[in-house]
Amino acid sequence: DTGVSQDPRHKITKRGQNVTFRCDPISEHNRLYWYRQTLGQGPEFLTYFQNEAQLEKSRLLSDRFSAERPKGSFSTLEIQRTEQGDSAMYLCASSGQVRGGTQYFGPGTRLTVL
Amino acid sequence: AQTVTQSQPEMSVQEAETVTLSCTYDTSESDYYLFWYKQPPSRQMILVIRQEAYKQQNATENRFSVNFQKAAKSFSLKISDSQLGDAAMYFCAYGLQGGSEKLVFGKGTKLTVNP
Secondary structure, eight states, rough: OOOEEEEOSEEEHHHHHHHTEEEEOOOOOEEEEEEEEOSSSSSSEEEEEEEEEEEEETTTTTEEEEEETTSSSOOEESSSSSSGGGOOEEEEEOSSSTTOOOOOOOEEEEEEOO | OOEEEEOOOOOEEETTTTEEEEEEEEEEEESEEEEEEEOOOTOOOOOEOOOOTTTSSSSSEEEEEEEEEEETEEEEEEEEEEGGOEEEEEEEEESSSOOOOEEEEEOEEEEEEOO
């Protein structure tokens, strides 16, 4: 049973550049979540997919952020025109068919914006 | 809006001893669930224990147990026979059974285990 995987694990970029992260959930999970975690804080919810439908978005998800899950399997999170304040760990989680199921987290992508 | 508060930024415990991490939450809902997650340094977050609000019995998982006080909105984690591998950040999280499926996390407690 493979867990949630994320790629890349680390990303360093210059301010103003675009970046894209990928998340592969546990294979039988139809729910997928993105969170952001800054230093010394707990994860904060960004967005949620059920299959390919994006059902919930946080106010934290500004118009520079876009997430997709085109075939209901892997998901991508893109940040356009990165800012230094975007530096954080971006976590992906997935859960199964049942509402309220436990969310299992991936290792995260650490973004550093110079 | 739901909030989760972990009032202990750091805790330490001697190996083989018992430690309790505190968590309180604020909600007007009656049907929800609570989690403790562990995040070791530079490693991914893993589930420690889960509690459904409708269950009166406190959840246990081997050396980990919770004290769930629904009326007080308190959800503490007890780690018995602490091991060096228990050293990590511990996050308390709240999830709603109906409505939003997001988890709301506390700021975490850093646990140090001393040999």
